[in-house]
Amino acid sequence: MSEYFQIIKGKISDLKVIDTSLAVFGSGALNGLPAISQALIGDNLAAASQVATSNRYEDESDFLNSVQYFTCKIGNLEVRGIFCRAFFRNGDQVEVVVEPCDEDGYFAYALRRPIDHRLWLYPWAMKGSKANNKDALKNVGLFILSIYLCNLVLIIVASNNLDDFVFGVSIITPLYILLFLIGYFWYKKLLGGGSKEADKIFATLGYPDPKTVDMEKEILEVFINNKSTSDPDFYFDTTTEEYLRKDPDGVKWVTFYREAPPIPDYITVIDTELDDNLEDNRI
Template identity: 30%
Template sequence: MTTFIASPAADSPVRLSGTIRHYRVTRDTASFFFTQSDQSKFGAIAVAASLAGLGGQAMATAANATSLEEEADFVQFRIDGVELKGWLWRSPFKEGDVVDVAAEWRDDHYEVLGVVRLADRTIALYPHCTRGRRTHVKNAMKWWFYVSLFFDIGMVALSAMLNTPVVEYWTGAFEDGFGWFMGGMHVVIAIAVYSMTKQWMPFVRVAEKVFQTLGLPNPAGVDLVKWSKGKHKPEDSFEYGAMFFRY
């Protein structure tokens, strides 16, 4: 098993169009993003998100929290004799597909950043590249709201267990200093979500450039996770909507 330390970069991607030839794909592990400190943050928020009902997001986050390496597809193929290779989170493509590719030139090949199959508008990108800047920020705010709500509901449940009215409980809690602790916890959650939002920004910038290169409208407002809902096909693998998408 080979480990690749990868970092996203998309200074000037170009659009290549044609038919996939000599297609090869290898499922492998690589360290794309996370550090040890990120691991603990994601583990805590994954639990809260799961309890808040964000099943898909929680599953992906929990998977990321268990290891610093993630699985992805390393693809290699040719278009009109030009060699392309790179990482896609999950590649649903095959030999003979007509595609558009966003890629950057390296020393002897094009580095793949995103691929669209034109027939059914199926798209796969470099890992974690799923949203534009505006939708990324909106998604982070949703996470902050749900995780904060989870803690608040927990406190209301505690009040019910103690058979104490909520107002009375909180009044006493603030008198004892516990209320200030809970207020501090909300601040900690906000800081953690803000930190992760910033850490994802390199992927957001790459995603926007790929969206622009491939001709998707309003790159800052793209949300592939949301757009993929309702477009599932029977032949799609379970990663559809999380690792590859349709728009």
């Protein structure tokens, strides 16, 4: 398996979107999404529609699992994928990070729209693996430490002598270490479920250190770090129709980026506008 994806450039056409749920594609089996999505290729919209209908009531109350399955064409190439909300449109000029499917077409892991610096990402793939580990360590560590210190104060107050204090500390310390480990690995699994895909996505897009990329911090850099949409040197044109479109409800794993790094020469890039008759050559 290649350590990089491929990139398809061009305009979106024949876009179709179906509401569904991550639960449909396997319990936590994010790595299986490309293979499972191929089951929908033959009659993809009918199959996805049945899936969405049969799970409608569960999906409505499941914010984390709510996603959209989409199919479209970039030039003559068929692309399908699963994003939280596929609110790009026909005619949008995009760069799509893809992997060839076993039979035909491509599965999308990310979609970048340069005109307004939007980036749609594979579920849970907002951070590289190192960034996710660091975030888990920080958030879980601070939470557990704050509770531990509160309990330590209570032990000091309740202790009549040094022996009582030592006994109390010896009881709660292993307990909180265990709670930290449970919380740390749970956080990594839940919020970092797409980190391996994120590493590969960001490497394909040319980020120098893809494992440390954190798009949650990137969006803060876009709008907060000495920048505003009224700044004439803002990162992108905020008067475009694409930027002014209202986002749908429930958006997650969709972000803004500051400046796109150059795509490395060793990445396979298919520019569908260089040849309007380009066929799916399964590179």
